[in-house]
Amino acid sequence: MAAIQVQDLRKTFKVQKNREGLKGAFADLFKREYTEVTAVKDISFTIPEGEICGYIGENGAGKSTTIKMLTGILVPTSGVLSVGGYVPYEEREKFVRNIGVVFGQRSQLWWDIGVIESFQLLRKVYRVSEADYKKRLDELVERLALQELLNRPVRKLSLGQRMRCELVAALLHNPSILFLDEPTIGLDIVVKSEIRDFLKDMNREHGTTILLTTHDLQDIEALCSRVIMLDDGRIIYDGGLEELKQRWGTGREVLFQFGSATKLGQLNHWTDGMPVTWSAENDLNAKAWIPLDLNVSDVLGRVVGQADITDIKIIETNTDDIVRSIYQSGSAEKPEEARAEQDGKEVVHV
Amino acid sequence: MYYFGLVIEYLKNYMKTRLTYRADFWVEVISDLLFQATNFIFILVIFMHTNSLGGWNQNEVVFVYGFFMVPFGVFSCFVNMWGFSERYIVKGEMDRILTRPAHNLFQIFLENIDPPALVGSFIGLIIMAISGSNLGLPFEWWTIPVLILFTLSAVAIYTGIYTALTSLSFYSDAPTGILPLMYNIQSYGRYPVTIYNRAIQVLLTWIIPFAFVGIYPAALFLQRDEMKSMALLTPVVGLVFLGIGLMAWNYGVRRYKGAGS
Numbered sequence: 001m002a003a004i005q006v007q008d009l010r011k012t013f014k015v016q017k018n019r020e021g022l023k024g025a026f027a028d029l030f031k032r033e034y035t036e037v038t039a040v041k042d043i044s045f046t047i048p049e050g051e052i053c054g055y056i057g058e059n060g061a062g063k064s065t066t067i068k069m070l071t072g073i074l075v076p077t078s079g080v081l082s083v084g085g086y087v088p089y090e091e092r093e094k095f096v097r098n099i100g101v102v103f104g105q106r107s108q109l110w111w112d113i114g115v116i117e118s119f120q121l122l123r124k125v126y127r128v129s130e131a132d133y134k135k136r137l138d139e140l141v142e143r144l145a146l147q148e149l150l151n152r153p154v155r156k157l158s159l160g161q162r163m164r165c166e167l168v169a170a171l172l173h174n175p176s177i178l179f180l181d182e183p184t185i186g187l188d189i190v191v192k193s194e195i196r197d198f199l200k201d202m203n204r205e206h207g208t209t210i211l212l213t214t215h216d217l218q219d220i221e222a223l224c225s226r227v228i229m230l231d232d233g234r235i236i237y238d239g240g241l242e243e244l245k246q247r248w249g250t251g252r253e254v255l256f257q258f259g260s261a262t263k264l265g266q267l268n269h270w271t272d273g274m275p276v277t278w279s280a281e282n283d284l285n286a287k288a289w290i291p292l293d294l295n296v297s298d299v300l301g302r303v304v305g306q307a308d309i310t311d312i313k314i315i316e317t318n319t320d321d322i323v324r325s326i327y328q329s330g331s332a333e334k335p336e337e338a339r340a341e342q343d344g345k346e347v348v349h350v
Numbered sequence: 351m352y353y354f355g356l357v358i359e360y361l362k363n364y365m366k367t368r369l370t371y372r373a374d375f376w377v378e379v380i381s382d383l384l385f386q387a388t389n390f391i392f393i394l395v396i397f398m399h400t401n402s403l404g405g406w407n408q409n410e411v412v413f414v415y416g417f418f419m420v421p422f423g424v425f426s427c428f429v430n431m432w433g434f435s436e437r438y439i440v441k442g443e444m445d446r447i448l449t450r451p452a453h454n455l456f457q458i459f460l461e462n463i464d465p466p467a468l469v470g471s472f473i474g475l476i477i478m479a480i481s482g483s484n485l486g487l488p489f490e491w492w493t494i495p496v497l498i499l500f501t502l503s504a505v506a507i508y509t510g511i512y513t514a515l516t517s518l519s520f521y522s523d524a525p526t527g528i529l530p531l532m533y534n535i536q537s538y539g540r541y542p543v544t545i546y547n548r549a550i551q552v553l554l555t556w557i558i559p560f561a562f563v564g565i566y567p568a569a570l571f572l573q574r575d576e577m578k579s580m581a582l583l584t585p586v587v588g589l590v591f592l593g594i595g596l597m598a599w600n601y602g603v604r605r606y607k608g609a610g611s
Binding site for chain 1: 352355356359360363366367370442443444445446448449450451452453454604605606607608
């Protein structure tokens with residue numbers, strides 16, 4: 001069964017135009033001008049139960065707006081929406097009992113009271129029975145090592161400690177779907193990886209469906225079997241991370257450092273017949289660009305025996321680079337394909 | 351039952367946080383009382399110059415003032431919408447409210463609960479008891495139940511009006527200045543409406559019915575037969591305005607735009 005089903009979802013905001021200067025401000029007082037901004041433009045996707053899906057895109061691409069529609073906070077302008085069998089904005093109170101929400105930039109917890117008291121209050125709000133609550137809390141507290149923090153007021157916690165508590169708060173009622181909006185923002189590497197491990201375990205043990213937005217692609221690499229990429233309100237890629245890499249990672253670069261001067265022509269000669277492109281800054285440093293379908297070792301084999309090499313560095317295109325270039329071009333089509341097909345914003349299903 | 355349990359829980363938490371700032375608690379109680387005292391002294395000053403205000407003597411007007419304080423205290427304790435726009439719309443805390451399984455308006459009431467305001471209600475009861483005995487008002491079997499019913503109705507009227515007005519924040523980005531204006535108008539309701547001109551009477555009775563949170567219901571206890579039928583209308587007006595308020599609210603929530611990221 002699909003946990004989340006979205007069909008032609010659209011959200012339009014009316015934004016007030018502020019005219020310039022004092023004169024403009026007066027004009028605004030009497031006659032306001034509005035511009036329509038479409039934050040989410042007819043997107044469709046389906047997330048099956050038990051999947052961890054990453055939702056990425058530049059700032060302002062419409063990620064948060066989508067999450068807010070999926071969690072029932074915003075009412076969509078048009079489109080069909082079903083999350084955990086409910087239409088979120090219609091039966092909000094019943095629906096939210098089934099989901100957990102963590103907004104990285106906002107707290108679920110009460111600022112002045114101890115963490116444990118916040119949990120108690122949430123237990124009452126979510127109508128979790130005392131027995132279930134105790135079992136669940138013990139499990140979560142142990143897993144995230146929170147024992148020492150439970151009696152401290154939230155305002156005295158560090159961001160990492162607070163974030164772990166937020167996760168517990170969002171999971172106390174054992175939701176089947178968990179929404180995370182930038183859960184690792186501003187956290188150090190240790191806490192980040194702790195949270196990633198934790199989310200993975202939750203998904204494996206309880207089958208929790210997780211949808212998370214993030215700017216940290218390591219979150220995606222560590223967690224997500226699938227990634228949906230958004231640009232300007234449209235889905236530009238929906239599929240596995242590996243496929244994305246293969247599609248976009250067009251090749252590898254190998255950096256050579258030579259002990260004695262080696263001419264570019266010489267290098268070209270050695271790899272004759274191979275689709276390798278050489279470039280050199282000077283006689284001691286050279287770069288070879290090797291397409292994906294060619295083995296790096298084959299190229300090395302040709303060069304290593306003949307040249308006086310002091311250092312070799314192989315550079316894989318990493319996800320950050322891939323995503324950066326997609327963001328910049330605004331399309332997940334391969335550059336060549338995009339050129340061939342003028343309408344570069346087609347959705348790619350892999 | 352669920353909601354009642356939540357009220358208790360939130361009250362407990364209020365106590366836990368507030369009792370750590372005990373001085374703050376008493377400052378709030380005292381400033382509340384001083385505010386009421388200035389109004390009260392104003393009434394006494396008026397009656398130093400005249401014996402009757404539109405046909406009502408000092409004890410009667412003081413009794414009405416006492417009654418007025420009771421629902422107002424309950425309302426201020428449980429329904430506190432000051433700064434809603436600032437806190438929930440501009441800062442986007444409404445997001446959090448909407449992802450929890452209790453009615454969103456109710457959650458907002460709970461989060462802003464303000465028990466010190468109840469002290470005003472007790473003072474109001476004392477004022478009613480003193481001026482009532484000065485007037486020799488009879489204490490009937492129905493006095494207490496009707497007092498409770500009228501108090502709840504008046505709270506419903508306040509809640510309805512303020513909820514409807516606050517729901518305007520869902521439409522306009524800027525916080526509106528209409529709430530303080532209302533706050534001033536509501537104090538008109540504690541004087542005999544007959545002293546105002548016709549237009550204000552209609553306004554206070556049917557449009558923003560603040561006469562129903564003070565003078566009309568109090569008139570029943572004062573055995574003022576000319577306002578008896580109005581007094582009995584109080585629960586109806588309460589229900590109607592609470593209904594309007596909730597409808598406006600629920601409609602407004604669908605327009606909620608969220609804030610920032």
